Amino acid sequence: xxxxxxxxxxxxxxxxxxxxxxxxxxxxxxxxxxxxxxxxxxxxxxxxxxxxxxxxxxxxxxxxxxxxxxxxxxxxxxxxxxxxxxxxxxxxxxxxxxxxxxxxxxxxxxxxxxxxxxxxxxxxxxxxxxxxxxxxxxxxxxxxxxxxxxxxxxxxxxxxxxxxxxxxxxxxxxxxxxxxxxxxxxxxxxxxxxxxxxxxxxxxxxxxxxxxxxxxxxxxxxxxxx
Numbered sequence: 001x002x003x004x005x006x007x008x009x010x011x012x013x014x015x016x017x018x019x020x021x022x023x024x025x026x027x028x029x030x031x032x033x034x035x036x037x038x039x040x041x042x043x044x045x046x047x048x049x050x051x052x053x054x055x056x057x058x059x060x061x062x063x064x065x066x067x068x069x070x071x072x073x074x075x076x077x078x079x080x081x082x083x084x085x086x087x088x089x090x091x092x093x094x095x096x097x098x099x100x101x102x103x104x105x106x107x108x109x110x111x112x113x114x115x116x117x118x119x120x121x122x123x124x125x126x127x128x129x130x131x132x133x134x135x136x137x138x139x140x141x142x143x144x145x146x147x148x149x150x151x152x153x154x155x156x157x158x159x160x161x162x163x164x165x166x167x168x169x170x171x172x173x174x175x176x177x178x179x180x181x182x183x184x185x186x187x188x189x190x191x192x193x194x195x196x197x198x199x200x201x202x203x204x205x206x207x208x209x210x211x212x213x214x215x216x217x218x219x220x221x222x223x224x225x226x
Contacts, residue, residue, distance in 0.1 A: 029091035035081045036092050043099065048077045050101035053222060057108035058084045060149065063205055070215040074222060077102065085113045086126035090133055098137045104222065105134060106181075108146040110164055114157050120164035123148075127168050131178065144179035144221055145172060146214070150187050150194045152203030181221050183214055 052075035055061050061080025068076050079096045081088070086109040089097070097105065107130065110123045118126075131143050145168050148161045165184060172178035187210075189195045196203075198210035206214065 027087040029088045032081055032088055036095055039079055039096050048100050049075055051103045052077050054100055054102035054105045056089050058112050060108050086130055090130050093133045104142040106144045110148040114160050120160055120167055123164040124167040142177055144181055146181045147184045150184055152194050152199055179221055181218055183217050
């Protein structure tokens with residue numbers, strides 16, 4: 001990251017604000033409309049009970065097929081839509097977050113954001129907007145951010161992803177309703193690079209072993225807030 005960007009990031013952290021350019025004001029979420037409509041159709045058939053744990057975000061959430069079995073005894077709701085960015089969850093919060101009245105929201109997003117060219121500062125700004133949007137209607141809800149994962153296919157972006165994680169972690173440390181879940185370090189091997197045994201053949205999405213690792217890390221963050 002260029003020195004100027006690093007200086008801006010440090011200034012933003014120190015002042016508790018971000019450059020205006022960091023906000024994703026022009027993001028278009030319309031491509032996800034049909035997926036959100038499917039969630040709404042399912043809700044009409046059986047609306048999840050309030051007070052559950054809502055998992056939301058991109059394909060790493062959508063493809064977590066064993067999520068209910070992995071967290072037995074917890075009222076888990078999966079509303080991941082693959083390829084999405086944080087701004088998309090912001091856009092559709094009124095339809096797939098607020099109606100469930102969850103006591104805790106677990107967000108995994110930011111991965112696609114960085115891959116699409118968004119800066120770490122923008123990822124932070126979008127996360128802060130997600131928190132603001134959630135707490136406007138659900139002020140007591142806990143928001144847990146699963147760190148952007150290191151992956152084989154996107155390792156060239158690891159510096160920006162690590163910076164985004166650092167910015168979000170810092171924000172979470174300032175509000176007891178926020179929670180940063182670190183899966184970055186556990187997914188690295190002894191060589192400091194992503195462990196191939198955790199991924200499908202595309203080097204991006206998790207296999208069963210990868211999800212088992214995530215479950216072991218995420219579970220304590222849910223149990224202690226029951």
